[in-house]
Amino acid sequence: MLANIKGLVDRLELSQAKAMMPLFEAISNAIDAIEEHQNGFSNHLVRIRLVATQDLAHQGGDDVLVFDGFDITDDGVGFDDANLASFQEAHTLSKVKVGGKGVGRFTFLKVFSSVQIRSVFQRLGKTFLREFEFSIANELKGADDVKSVTESLGTTLSMRSMASKYKGGWPHDPAIIAERILAHFLIRFAARSCPPMVLESPMHASIDLHALFQSTVLSHIEERFFDVLGHTFALQAYRHRDGRSRHDLYLCANGREVTINKLRDLLPELPERLLDGDQEPYTLIILVTGEYLDDHANQERTRIFFQSDDEPDLDETLVSRQELNRGIVETLRPLLSDDLKSTNEDKRLQIEKFVEQAPEYRALTHPRYKELIEQRIQPGLPTEKLDEALLHVKRDVEDSVRKEVRHVAALFETETFEQYQERFQVVAEQANELGKAQLAAYVAHRRTILDLVSQSLKKVRIDNKYPFEKILHKMIFPMGVTSKDIFFEQQNLWVIDERLCYHTLLTSDKKLNGVPGLKRTSGKEPDIFAFFYDTPIGVAESDNLPSGGIIIIEFKRPGRDDYDKDPADQIIQRFREISNGNVDDIDGRQINPTNLRFTGYLIADLKPSLHKQVYGRYHKTADSEGYFFNLAAGNGCIEIISYDKLVKDAERRNRILFDKLGLHKY
Numbered sequence: 001m002l003a004n005i006k007g008l009v010d011r012l013e014l015s016q017a018k019a020m021m022p023l024f025e026a027i028s029n030a031i032d033a034i035e036e037h038q039n040g041f042s043n044h045l046v047r048i049r050l051v052a053t054q055d056l057a058h059q060g061g062d063d064v065l066v067f068d069g070f071d072i073t074d075d076g077v078g079f080d081d082a083n084l085a086s087f088q089e090a091h092t093l094s095k096v097k098v099g100g101k102g103v104g105r106f107t108f109l110k111v112f113s114s115v116q117i118r119s120v121f122q123r124l125g126k127t128f129l130r131e132f133e134f135s136i137a138n139e140l141k142g143a144d145d146v147k148s149v150t151e152s153l154g155t156t157l158s159m160r161s162m163a164s165k166y167k168g169g170w171p172h173d174p175a176i177i178a179e180r181i182l183a184h185f186l187i188r189f190a191a192r193s194c195p196p197m198v199l200e201s202p203m204h205a206s207i208d209l210h211a212l213f214q215s216t217v218l219s220h221i222e223e224r225f226f227d228v229l230g231h232t233f234a235l236q237a238y239r240h241r242d243g244r245s246r247h248d249l250y251l252c253a254n255g256r257e258v259t260i261n262k263l264r265d266l267l268p269e270l271p272e273r274l275l276d277g278d279q280e281p282y283t284l285i286i287l288v289t290g291e292y293l294d295d296h297a298n299q300e301r302t303r304i305f306f307q308s309d310d311e312p313d314l315d316e317t318l319v320s321r322q323e324l325n326r327g328i329v330e331t332l333r334p335l336l337s338d339d340l341k342s343t344n345e346d347k348r349l350q351i352e353k354f355v356e357q358a359p360e361y362r363a364l365t366h367p368r369y370k371e372l373i374e375q376r377i378q379p380g381l382p383t384e385k386l387d388e389a390l391l392h393v394k395r396d397v398e399d400s401v402r403k404e405v406r407h408v409a410a411l412f413e414t415e416t417f418e419q420y421q422e423r424f425q426v427v428a429e430q431a432n433e434l435g436k437a438q439l440a441a442y443v444a445h446r447r448t449i450l451d452l453v454s455q456s457l458k459k460v461r462i463d464n465k466y467p468f469e470k471i472l473h474k475m476i477f478p479m480g481v482t483s484k485d486i487f488f489e490q491q492n493l494w495v496i497d498e499r500l501c502y503h504t505l506l507t508s509d510k511k512l513n514g515v516p517g518l519k520r521t522s523g524k525e526p527d528i529f530a531f532f533y534d535t536p537i538g539v540a541e542s543d544n545l546p547s548g549g550i551i552i553i554e555f556k557r558p559g560r561d562d563y564d565k566d567p568a569d570q571i572i573q574r575f576r577e578i579s580n581g582n583v584d585d586i587d588g589r590q591i592n593p594t595n596l597r598f599t600g601y602l603i604a605d606l607k608p609s610l611h612k613q614v615y616g617r618y619h620k621t622a623d624s625e626g627y628f629f630n631l632a633a634g635n636g637c638i639e640i641i642s643y644d645k646l647v648k649d650a651e652r653r654n655r656i657l658f659d660k661l662g663l664h665k666y
Contacts, residue, residue, distance in 0.1 A: 006136050009109045018302050019162075019169025020177070022111045023048075024184045025104035026072045026157050027197070028256065031188070033076025033083075033155060034195050041195040047073045048181075050174060050201035051160065064172050065202065069112060069160035074195075078121030078153050079130055084143060109136055111166045112159040117143075119155040127151065174201040182213055183250065184257045186238065186287060189213045193255075216241045217285065226331045228323050233290035235331050239274075239282040246272075247284045249328070251304055253297035258304055264378075266329050267336075271343050271379045284336075288328060292319055333375070340374070347379045354386055361390045369397065447658055449492050454647055495650045496553065496601055496641070549597040550578055550636075556604035558643050563609040566617070568638045571600035575636065598636030606642045614640065621645075 014021060027046060034044045053068040079087065087105065108115045115134040120127060127150060132143040162170070171177055178199050188194040189210070197209040220237040227233070247263035247270050263286055264270050273281040296305040296318070307320035348365075351373065355362050364373060376393050377386070493500035552571050575598045604610060606625070618627035618640065625645035630637045641649075651658075 005106070005109070005139055008106050009136060012106055012110050013298070013302055014107060014110050015302075016166055016169040019111060019166035020180060021104075021107045021302070022159060023070060023072075023177075024181070024256070025107055026070075026159070027181065027185070028104070029157070030072055030074035030076060030155070031185075031194050033074055033078065036077045041193070044075050044195040046195055046197045047071075048197065048199045049073075050177065050199070052202050065174070066167065066172065067170050067201075068162050069114075069158065071156055071158045073154065073156045075152060075154040078155050079117065079119035079143075080121040081123060083121075084130070088140060088143070105134070108134065108159060111163055113161040113163070114159065116158040116160075117155065118158075120149060120151045120153050122153065127153070174199060174204045174207065177201075178207045178209060178212055179216075181209060182217065183248070183260070183285065186217070186250065186257070186285060187252055187255050187289070189217070190219065190236070190238070220284070224331050224335065226327045228292075228319050228327045231290060231292040231319055233288055233292070233324070233327065235328065236287045236289075237332070237335065238285040238287070239276070240285050241280065241282050247286075249286045250288065251293055252287055252289045253293045253304065258293070258297050258302065266325055267332065268376060268378045269340060269343070269347075269374050270336075274339050275342065286328070286332065288324075343379050344374045347374070347377060350380075350386070351377070351390070354383065354390075358387060358390075361394060364390060364393060364397070369393075372397070447654075449495065450647055450650055450654075453495065453643075494653075495646060496603070498653070500551065549599065550575070551599045551601070553601040553603065556602065558605050559607070560605065561607035561609050563607075563613050566613045567604065567610070568600060568602050568614075568640065571602065571638060572631070575600070575631070596635065598631060600636070600638040602638065602640045603643065603646060604640065605644075606640075610640075 027048065030046045034041060034046070037044070049071040050065075050067050051069045051071065052065045077083070113135075116131075117134060118129070118131045120129050122128070123146075126148060128146040129149040129151065130143060130146045132140055132145075134140060171180070181197070181199070182189060185194060199207040199209060218239045218241070220239045224235045225232055226235065247267075249261045249263045249266065250257045251259045251261075263284060270284070273283060275281055293304055297303070298305070305318060306324070307318040348370075351361070352365060355365060363369075372393060377389050381389060552574050554567070554571055556567060578596070578598075614627050618629045618638075620627060621639075623645070625642050625648075627640040628637055
């Protein structure tokens with residue numbers, strides 16, 4: 001040959017996934033040889049015979065076939081002098097018109113160590129036979145030796161001794177190999193531009209590939225065209241009735257498959273199987289062709305060159321894969337509306353049922369998001385996956401609405417008030433829907449927290465084992481952190497008092513002297529300490545308390561009944577330390593402690609020993625389920641709240657919200 005064969009073979013890019021490429025190239029050559037007869041395809045035949053390894057497992061009766069090679073026989077024009085000359089040329093141009101790159105035969109030597117060719121051809125009206133081996137060591141030795149025969153024209157190509165690297169790329173089931181051949185030559189089968197083909201293999205019945213095509217692959221839509229950056233592409237869709245198949249997207253060049261991808265990566269709304277009118281399952285095979293693909297396939301026909309996403313300006317003549325995918329999706333989606341009708345309906349019902357438990361996504365059930373949901377959410381997702389998928393969609397919608405709000409606001413100076421009002425009304429309606437969904441989620445969260453607290457307290461009545469106060473503490477506010485360490489939704493201070501949510505700084509199980517502004521106090525650790533600068537709480541107005549307020553919350557173990565002193569004394573002690581210390585505000589300026597307002601909450605069960613300790617010192621609340629008393633200095637109060645009262649009052653405050661959302665428990 002007019003080149004270094006070993007160098008050519010070594011440079012070939014061929015992964016294990018492309019291990020069947022020599023088979024496809026050999027079939028392609030056989031079809032081309034038959035086509036040269038120019039008398040049609042119907043009177044000819046390509047016979048493919050798979051050869052299995054004779055390993056110990058196979059000899060022992062194992063019916064799993066491990067293939068080691070194949071024979072392909074055709075009745076084409078054979079290796080005449082012109083075809084041999086082309087075969088001898090490393091980068092032949094003889095098949096450029098039919099998409100040949102001139103290097104396909106080198107994949108034979110990449111995968112197999114032995115390639116034998118026996119061919120009968122005509123020269124000046126006489127018939128001759130040439131037999132030779134194609135190899136790296138001997139190249140085409142003996143190919144010029146011919147002898148006269150009386151046989152019919154045709155060629156048998158035999159390949160043996162598959163490299164171990166590529167064995168994993170060959171299926172063990174001949175039926176799957178037949179499917180791969182159909183997929184690779186789908187354009188030819190669909191266009192009826194290939195001869196009859198038969199696949200034979202040990203211990204299996206022969207497979208008529210044309211009959212298989214007619215029974216498993218049906219044309220689904222007419223050919224559609226779309227443009228990407230001035231390049232025209234054609235799209236064809238086929239139904240594949242073999243249940244083992246997946247939805248596949250093929251990019252084809254010069255009538256042959258080059259790359260294969262999962263179609264569901266582009267169209268996540270596709271179910272694993274579609275159903276026809278007779279409820280028979282099928283999958284989709286999508287073929288995309290075009291001059292761009294023909295011109296930009298590599299010489300091995302294993303990949304197509306696209307614009308790099310990382311370096312978009314590297315070659316402006318190239319199309320990006322992302323742009324091509326967008327064109328495919330926009331062309332294909334309208335064509336699949338009927339196929340996806342039942343799938344989308346099932347998906348809608350699943351989401352509506354899920355939203356009953358996850359109201360934060362309710363806004364996404366609005367008709368305006370119907371197309372978005374259909375396109376972005378896979379059908380039949382388990383609950384956790386559905387939650388995750390809806391969360392991504394919700395975030396994208398929220399981002400889109402925020403951008404539109406900013407855009408509409410910017411138009412106020414350039415449009416009339418009527419135009420602005422019309423645009424604003426649309427975006428405001430979207431924002432309102434999302435706000436309602438977020439509010440619904442937060443209300444559902446409150447219902448859950450109250451249920452958890454109630455369930456924890458019920459353990460007292462079931463097995464006389466009381467939950468530790470830290471369990472309830474964690475439900476209301478995480479331990480060992482400050483309000484700067486967590487998100488707003490992670491604290492549930494509203495269970496005690498709604499106003500506690502709006503603090504300047506809150507600490508949980510932190511030393512007092514570690515709180516900014518209280519460095520000179522003790523190292524004691526209140527369960528929850530809240531500092532309200534310029535936002536006092538209580539009965540007084542903010543103007544009367546310019547310095548702010550201090551709140552300390554202590555939890556006692558539910559069911560505890562061994563108090564030998566007033567448990568609120570520790571809260572009063574913390575107040576005293578703060579009053580006597582130098583207190584600074586968040587700007588580092590000293591606060592006059594005489595203007596601070598102190599509030600203490602003691603959360604505990606009202607047991608006999610507790611009643612005894614507070615008798616005569618505290619006032620009972622109106623519902624007799626708690627106690628309170630005012631500090632002697634008149635600058636605050638202490639309130640003792642039972643766990644039952646805590647939950648009951650929180651449920652009362654939130655009842656209207658639970659009712660509106662259908663979450664109230666009677």
